[in-house]
Amino acid sequence: MTxxxxxxxxxxxxxxxxxxxREVSIYCCGVTVYDLCxxxxxxxxxxxxxxxxxxxxxxxxxxxxxxxxxxxxKILQRAASEGSSMDAVSERNIEAFFTDMDALNILRxxxxxRATRCLDGIRALIGDLEQRGAAYSADGDVYFAVMKAxxxxxxxxxxxxEQQGGASGRTADVEEARKRHPFDFALxxxxxxxxxxxxxxxxxGRPGWHIECSAMVRAELGDTIDIHLGGADLxxxxxxxEIAQSEAASGxxxxxxxxxxGMVNVGGEKMSKSLGNFTTIRALLESGVSPxxxxxxxxxxxxxxxxxxxxxxxxxxxxxxxxxxxxxxVGRSQQGLLGWSESAAGSGAALPEELAASxxxxxxxxxxxxxxxxxxxxxxxLARPLRAxxxxxxxxxxxxxxxxxxGGRWRLLVELAEVLGLQPDQPRPLTAPGSSxxxxxxxxxxxxxxxxxxxxxxxxAERKAAKANRDFATADRLRDELREQGIELVDKPGGITxxxxx
RNA sequence: GGCGGCAUGGCCAAGUGGUAAGGCAGAGGAUUGCAAAUCCUUUACCCCCAGUUCGAAUCUGGGUGCCGCCUCCA
Numbered sequence: 001m002t003x004x005x006x007x008x009x010x011x012x013x014x015x016x017x018x019x020x021x022r023e024v025s026i027y028c029c030g031v032t033v034y035d036l037c038x039x040x041x042x043x044x045x046x047x048x049x050x051x052x053x054x055x056x057x058x059x060x061x062x063x064x065x066x067x068x069x070x071x072x073x074k075i076l077q078r079a080a081s082e083g084s085s086m087d088a089v090s091e092r093n094i095e096a097f098f099t100d101m102d103a104l105n106i107l108r109x110x111x112x113x114r115a116t117r118c119l120d121g122i123r124a125l126i127g128d129l130e131q132r133g134a135a136y137s138a139d140g141d142v143y144f145a146v147m148k149a150x151x152x153x154x155x156x157x158x159x160x161x162e163q164q165g166g167a168s169g170r171t172a173d174v175e176e177a178r179k180r181h182p183f184d185f186a187l188x189x190x191x192x193x194x195x196x197x198x199x200x201x202x203x204x205g206r207p208g209w210h211i212e213c214s215a216m217v218r219a220e221l222g223d224t225i226d227i228h229l230g231g232a233d234l235x236x237x238x239x240x241x242e243i244a245q246s247e248a249a250s251g252x253x254x255x256x257x258x259x260x261x262g263m264v265n266v267g268g269e270k271m272s273k274s275l276g277n278f279t280t281i282r283a284l285l286e287s288g289v290s291p292x293x294x295x296x297x298x299x300x301x302x303x304x305x306x307x308x309x310x311x312x313x314x315x316x317x318x319x320x321x322x323x324x325x326x327x328x329x330v331g332r333s334q335q336g337l338l339g340w341s342e343s344a345a346g347s348g349a350a351l352p353e354e355l356a357a358s359x360x361x362x363x364x365x366x367x368x369x370x371x372x373x374x375x376x377x378x379x380x381x382l383a384r385p386l387r388a389x390x391x392x393x394x395x396x397x398x399x400x401x402x403x404x405x406x407g408g409r410w411r412l413l414v415e416l417a418e419v420l421g422l423q424p425d426q427p428r429p430l431t432a433p434g435s436s437x438x439x440x441x442x443x444x445x446x447x448x449x450x451x452x453x454x455x456x457x458x459x460x461a462e463r464k465a466a467k468a469n470r471d472f473a474t475a476d477r478l479r480d481e482l483r484e485q486g487i488e489l490v491d492k493p494g495g496i497t498x499x500x501x502x
Numbered sequence: 503g504g505c506g507g508c509a510u511g512g513c514c515a516a517g518u519g520g521u522a523a524g525g526c527a528g529a530g531g532a533u534u535g536c537a538a539a540u541c542c543u544u545u546a547c548c549c550c551c552a553g554u555u556c557g558a559a560u561c562u563g564g565g566u567g568c569c570g571c572c573u574c575c576a
Binding site: 233296493 | 540569572
């Protein structure tokens with residue numbers, strides 16, 4: 001079993017072989033911190049989080065580096081429009097980034113360099129490129145000369161000669177006039193009056209967009225890394241230019257595998273800040289969508305395909321998560337009844353054949369270019385009896401002998417779900433600080449209490465009396481009233497009614 | 503115009519040569535006063551046309567439709 005990944009560079013799916021045995025270096029293009037992250041970012045970082053988790057689960061030592069672009073025109077605009085500073089805008093959005101990503105259970109990168117703190121490396125890299133004749137300065141700007149990069153266009157499938165005509169007529173501004181080739185791009189931009197700037201051998205200014213990633217990769221991970229990640233919209237020009245810069249400086253390949261995730265669409269169109277059709281992660285979570293629902297929604301599609309964001313699809317994911325999450329939680333929330341231990345399922349040696357086969361199918365799906373949709377299918381299969389069990393227990397049934405045997409299945413489910421970053425939702429804060437979570441969940445009273453137990457019991461008793469008189473209108477009214485308060489009633493054989501808080 | 507991708511049931515979505523995973527929604531039955539939950543059963547001529555093959559959703563050619571990149575973008 002070996003992991004195969006689709007490499008944009010070769011346009012084929014290749015067996016993944018890291019540079020060093022059992023070690024993987026990954027660089028993931030991060031965000032420009034001028035605003036909150038939207039669902040496009042969520043998808044990208046969820047998918048790459050799963051790649052990372054899967055590699056770790058497979059025993060690789062992973063070093064994961066992700067940058068913050070905190071020097072940028074849009075940040076400056078934002079700062080100007082709100083009368084604050086570039087630093088203030090960046091700082092605020094970096095904090096927001098962590099809040100959102102933590103909520104989505106995305107593991108934090110091992111290192112998160114910021115452009116403003118990597119200026120030495122950036123200047124050094126530009127200097128190297130200048131020395132090698134791949135960079136030239138013009139009126140305070142420094143540009144990369146794409147004609148000096150023989151392989152330019154290899155990632156995005158572009159041919160410099162063919163593209164030249166089309167590109168040159170497009171923009172006829174001052175910057176274009178300074179360039180020797182229309183595809184040449186800024187390594188260093190001379191400061192404009194009033195802008196924050198940093199000193200450099202070419203005058204005060206700031207780095208171009210692409211150079212920071214090249215400099216960070218070199219500083220954090222070396223000349224050649226195993227995997228470089230990003231959204232498909234970064235293939236050109238960003239990643240193409242990164243390759244050109246880094247490889248011109250080092251003479252070595254920048255990354256062995258280039259992986260790109262598909263876009264999130266809204267109504268068939270790409271979600272992007274410039275189109276204004278975006279939903280922020282924060283807004284979505286605040287609207288009551290659980291982080292795990294979003295994760296499930298993202299992982300139900302293959303990472304390279306476009307993903308259409310619709311209310312209906314999200315609702316389906318929410319319902320799906322309700323079942324899967326319930327199955328994941330059952331071992332812990334009903335531990336008192338089931339007595340299952342949480343120790344890891346291990347490598348599978350001791351698993352019964354049915355579970356071992358399930359695990360193999362999960363691995364095969366993930367090995368196949370991270371087929372998380374198929375992997376999730378396996379999780380749902382595993383979860384089915386557990387979900388049913390969870391529902392029965394929650395409604396007051398007692399587990400049967402057949403149920404108790406499901407412990408191994410539960411542990412495997414938890415282990416595999418963890419690879420996808422899927423964890424049971426955090427229980428809401430307990431009102432009684434002294435009680436253990438297991439007891440609280442058993443009693444079904446983790447939520448803040450709108451109605452006291454006594455009041456509920458009274459209504460339940462009234463309903464029982466109404467039912468006895470075959471006054472079903474009253475009985476149903478009482479049930480509806482309780483439902484409005486989030487109390488669900490379950491009639492069981494023998495005239496017993498149990499209730500639980502939703 | 504150049505480069506790349508996608509088209510599978512009511513919706514979402516796997517499957518890339520041997521008679522179609524999974525999720526959501528729906529239907530029938532058991533159970534229930536009715537619900538909910540649970541259990542059983544059930545729902546696809548894989549965009550079109552031609553070809554290769556014993557056999558194609560899966561390969562080839564053509565067509566149609568949709569999307570992304572080529573400008574900041576996850």
